Amino acid sequence: MEASLLRQCPLLLPQNRAKTVYEGFISVQGRDFHLRIELPEDLQMKNARLLCSWQLKTILNGYHQIVQQRMQHSPDLMSFLMELKMVLETGSDSTGISMKEVALKKKQELCPPPPPPQFYSSLVEEIGILGWDKLVFVDTCLSTIKLKAEDASGRKHLLTLKLKAKYPAESPDCFVDFPVPFSVSWTPQSSLISIYGQFLAALESLKAFWDVMDEIDEKTWVLEPEKPTRSATARRIALGNNASIHIEVDPKHPTMLPESCFLGADHVVKPLGIKLSRNIHLWDPENSLLQNLKDVLEIDFPARTNLEKSDFSMDCGICYSYQLDGAIPDQVCDNPQCAQPFHQICLYEWLRGLLTSRQSFNIIFGECPYCSKPITLKMSGRKS
Numbered sequence: 451m452e453a454s455l456l457r458q459c460p461l462l463l464p465q466n467r468a469k470t471v472y473e474g475f476i477s478v479q480g481r482d483f484h485l486r487i488e489l490p491e492d493l494q495m496k497n498a499r500l501l502c503s504w505q506l507k508t509i510l511n512g513y514h515q516i517v518q519q520r521m522q523h524s525p526d527l528m529s530f531l532m533e534l535k536m537v538l539e540t541g542s543d544s545t546g547i548s549m550k551e552v553a554l555k556k557k558q559e560l561c562p563p564p565p566p567p568q569f570y571s572s573l574v575e576e577i578g579i580l581g582w583d584k585l586v587f588v589d590t591c592l593s594t595i596k597l598k599a600e601d602a603s604g605r606k607h608l609l610t611l612k613l614k615a616k617y618p619a620e621s622p623d624c625f626v627d628f629p630v631p632f633s634v635s636w637t638p639q640s641s642l643i644s645i646y647g648q649f650l651a652a653l654e655s656l657k658a659f660w661d662v663m664d665e666i667d668e669k670t671w672v673l674e675p676e677k678p679t680r681s682a683t684a685r686r687i688a689l690g691n692n693a694s695i696h697i698e699v700d701p702k703h704p705t706m707l708p709e710s711c712f713l714g715a716d717h718v719v720k721p722l723g724i725k726l727s728r729n730i731h732l733w734d735p736e737n738s739l740l741q742n743l744k745d746v747l748e749i750d751f752p753a754r755t756n757l758e759k760s761d762f763s764m765d766c767g768i769c770y771s772y773q774l775d776g777a778i779p780d781q782v783c784d785n786p787q788c789a790q791p792f793h794q795i796c797l798y799e800w801l802r803g804l805l806t807s808r809q810s811f812n813i814i815f816g817e818c819p820y821c822s823k824p825i826t827l828k829m830s831g832r833k834s
């Protein structure tokens with residue numbers, strides 16, 4: 451026992467003269483893991499720091515407490531390393547606490563049982579037919595595959611596939627960045643080629659939606675989301691004067707009138723609402739969404755070319771920041787001379803703290819912190 455333990459002893463070498471830093475490898479089940487131990491000046495193990503590679507960290511995940519405890523009680527570095535090795539090797543430490551179950555579970559997570567050989571051969575053949583240039587990523591055990599495609603407008607898209615060991619008997623899980631669910635039809639005769647075909651067909655059907663969204667993103671100032679994904683159907687577009695329009699586009703009917711609401715001071719927003727309802731008959735689904743919005747609202751959206759985003763993204767007058775827990779200042783003082791924007795939550799806290807404020811249902815009436823003119827805050831559950 452003693453001899454065999456010594457033989458497999460972890461190899462750590464001091465890295466400095468004071469012998470407070472050790473680096474080296476610990477070998478577990480035939481694999482070597484890098485680790486580094488930093489000791490305090492008194493070389494006491496109980497105040498040591500263990501730094502290890504992420505692979506080793508993954509294995510140690512369930513043993514954090516035991517490792518900490520062994521560190522507290524080990525008289526010196528060598529005995530701690532022997533303890534650590536025992537924990538890693540057998541799933542129990544010298545006190546005999548059995549960690550077998552945890553250890554087994556961990557092992558399974560690390561390396562799933564290998565699939566049958568035809569799994570690999572059929573997969574490699576399918577990728578060959580599809581074209582290796584479509585392959586962007588594949589992991590070492592061929593269980594995750596990323597394929598790329600370009601749509602008719604030249605946008606690049608990714609399809610991530612998680613293959614199960616029973617592939618192709620079982621359908622792989624597909625992950626895409628689409629605004630609609632992507633469900634593949636799968637038979638045991640299906641292959642990567644059929645999934646890829648369905649992916650291309652879905653790209654084709656979403657082309658009009660992305661064309662609409664791209665035009666908005668290119669030609670207007672989108673305040674939210676900051677970096678729209680291909681699945682994002684909502685946009686908040688700057689209109690100038692601290693006002694904005696929030697639209698929710700239907701990916702299946704992208705040029706139809708979207709669900710929309712205005713945000714900003716009454717004197718700016720009210721006339722826009724009136725125009726929208728007066729001109730609604732002008733809406734023409736043959737035109738792009740942006741063109742329709744311009745026609746119906748009788749406005750030109752502030753263009754990206756001659757303005758900075760900061761021209762629209764005015765900080766909240768209470769907390770002096772722009773982003774606050776994902777919200778932007780969407781409450782604006784109605785006094786045209788003031789027009790100061792606030793976060794809903796900031797204005798709510800402010801008004802609630804004032805004796806002069808009144809509340810009726812979800813509406814609070816108070817005074818603007820800037821100009822002292824009356825201000826109304828309608829509390830909404832809308833995430834903005």
Ligand SMILES: [Zn+2]
Binds near residue numbers: 769792796
């Ligand atoms: Zn604020």
Ligand SMILES: [Zn+2]
Binds near residue numbers: 788818820
């Ligand atoms: Zn004001």
